[in-house]
Amino acid sequence: MISSERMAQVDANAAALGVPRKQLMESSGNAVAREVRAVADPGARVAVVTGRGNNGGDGFVAVRFLDDYDTSVHLLGREETIATDIARENWAALRRGDYATETVTDSRAFELPECDVVVDAMLGTGVTGALREPEATAAERINESDATVVAVDVPSGVDANTGDADGTAVEADRVVTFHDRKPGLDSLDAEVAVADIGVPAAAERFVGPGDMLPVRQGSGADDARVYVVGGGPYTGAPALAAQAALRAGANLSFVAAPGPVAPQIQGYAEDLIVQSYEGERLDPEQVPDLVDTAESYDDVVVLGPGLGNADETLEAAERFLAEFSGRAVVDADALPVVPEVETDATLVCTPNRKELAKMGGPEVESADALADRADEIEAFAAELGHVVVAKAEDDVISDGERTRVSKAGTSGMTVGGTGDTLAGATAGLFAAHDAFESACMATYANGRAAELLDEERHDGLLASDLLDALPRAIWGDDDA
Numbered sequence: 001m002i003s004s005e006r007m008a009q010v011d012a013n014a015a016a017l018g019v020p021r022k023q024l025m026e027s028s029g030n031a032v033a034r035e036v037r038a039v040a041d042p043g044a045r046v047a048v049v050t051g052r053g054n055n056g057g058d059g060f061v062a063v064r065f066l067d068d069y070d071t072s073v074h075l076l077g078r079e080e081t082i083a084t085d086i087a088r089e090n091w092a093a094l095r096r097g098d099y100a101t102e103t104v105t106d107s108r109a110f111e112l113p114e115c116d117v118v119v120d121a122m123l124g125t126g127v128t129g130a131l132r133e134p135e136a137t138a139a140e141r142i143n144e145s146d147a148t149v150v151a152v153d154v155p156s157g158v159d160a161n162t163g164d165a166d167g168t169a170v171e172a173d174r175v176v177t178f179h180d181r182k183p184g185l186d187s188l189d190a191e192v193a194v195a196d197i198g199v200p201a202a203a204e205r206f207v208g209p210g211d212m213l214p215v216r217q218g219s220g221a222d223d224a225r226v227y228v229v230g231g232g233p234y235t236g237a238p239a240l241a242a243q244a245a246l247r248a249g250a251n252l253s254f255v256a257a258p259g260p261v262a263p264q265i266q267g268y269a270e271d272l273i274v275q276s277y278e279g280e281r282l283d284p285e286q287v288p289d290l291v292d293t294a295e296s297y298d299d300v301v302v303l304g305p306g307l308g309n310a311d312e313t314l315e316a317a318e319r320f321l322a323e324f325s326g327r328a329v330v331d332a333d334a335l336p337v338v339p340e341v342e343t344d345a346t347l348v349c350t351p352n353r354k355e356l357a358k359m360g361g362p363e364v365e366s367a368d369a370l371a372d373r374a375d376e377i378e379a380f381a382a383e384l385g386h387v388v389v390a391k392a393e394d395d396v397i398s399d400g401e402r403t404r405v406s407k408a409g410t411s412g413m414t415v416g417g418t419g420d421t422l423a424g425a426t427a428g429l430f431a432a433h434d435a436f437e438s439a440c441m442a443t444y445a446n447g448r449a450a451e452l453l454d455e456e457r458h459d460g461l462l463a464s465d466l467l468d469a470l471p472r473a474i475w476g477d478d479d480a
């Protein structure tokens, strides 16, 4: 089962892996033609009614695989309004190939010819709202005809995710959908065939430019505030995490740190707002105020960077999670307490290999073996009840049901601090996207940032270098 949004991401990943949409469209169109052959013999009259997007493009391709049928193509709209290059190129091939085609600009003029089969290639996953004209009239004519109706990907007018239709929708006898079932098709009174269109499994398994679409297409949280509870023995980690949150779109980034080190953390970056609390390190007394501040003012907490693992600090981290009910990224020294605590918070945990084992996850003997243990990491995330980003040469991101792998990154990323930028970037994205998507996007972006820098230089990467490459990695210089 795959949602329309996820299908678009997978398409983009396929393109980045070297399988462009036009190739997928060729497979889609071929699958449509096979479906027509299943319901009608050569020589039958096939009317292909097409829209102006890639759903229409699939219809244009299908015609080329039905030369032994009596086909006619009815484009709803002027050819100049065809919305994508790959659809336009396939329309042009029909025109040059002297196929029977017509364009319908006035819905009142739309007449469905006498035919045995109608291919509904008007709208697929790109539909928004109730069918407008001339698609609405065309859908009514198709429903009135007694031809067999084969719908491309989704019956036009139906929402692929819900099966609902805001207005008129095509009533298909058969639907040929691509790559995987769409949630909304199960409720339809139609035969649904799933056609494999050659999307490489890696396009779903591995995070890629397509996974960045939620942040690239969405409107970020315009006033996101991240609250880093870190610092104590260490001061660099909270500063890196807090800066990475800003680079990933947070508007304000705060650090709550012990008095003695707060000025030093502030000293790293004027962009941060560092607030100090009593004592040398985080201890249980600080927790009520920190939870109150986080719950009152902030969207996402980052708990852990540089906290150290003194007993009172671990006790404080556990108490924080027990009392906190918002969104948090948990990293570094705070990770071991997560399996011990009942929390209402929504967490993204970002353990490295050793921290994963300490949390009760699988013991992975070497950094290059982690991705082989993805199933066990998925089971661990399910048991933990939170998103887990297990970091190694390849990272494994799982929410206990969905699991993706990130191969993005360079050998230079073993340098200290890249986990801090990942935690901060996750928090910056978590303010406006769900936990699993934020974890996938941040993991890809953190690695992609290193790749972008690597193009300029080889090893000797500093985690702080990632900070100014993060925005390019997130908002994209690749071709998603």
Ligand SMILES: NC(=O)C1=CN([C@@H]2O[C@H](COP(=O)(O)OP(=O)(O)OC[C@H]3O[C@@H](n4cnc5c(N)ncnc54)[C@H](O)[C@@H]3O)[C@@H](O)[C@H]2O)[C@H](O)CC1
Pocket (backbone or CB within 6 Å): 007, 011, 021, 024, 025, 028, 051, 052, 053, 054, 055, 056, 057, 058, 083, 084, 122, 123, 124, 125, 126, 127, 128, 129, 130, 131, 132, 133, 135, 152, 153, 154, 178, 179, 199
């Ligand atoms: N991997 C795959 O699954 C592939 C699927 N393919 C096909 O591509 C379509 C999705 O194409 P897209 O261009 O994104 O959208 P549509 O063609 O579905 O529709 C967009 C088109 O329709 C107009 N429109 C939107 N809403 C309405 C409305 N309510 N009334 C009238 N017109 C509307 C909009 O203006 C656009 O012009 C997918 O379903 C598959 O069929 C690819 O072929 C390859 C890979």
Ligand SMILES: [K+]
Pocket (backbone or CB within 6 Å): 055, 120, 121, 122, 123, 124, 151, 152, 153, 154, 155, 156
């Ligand atoms: K359709």
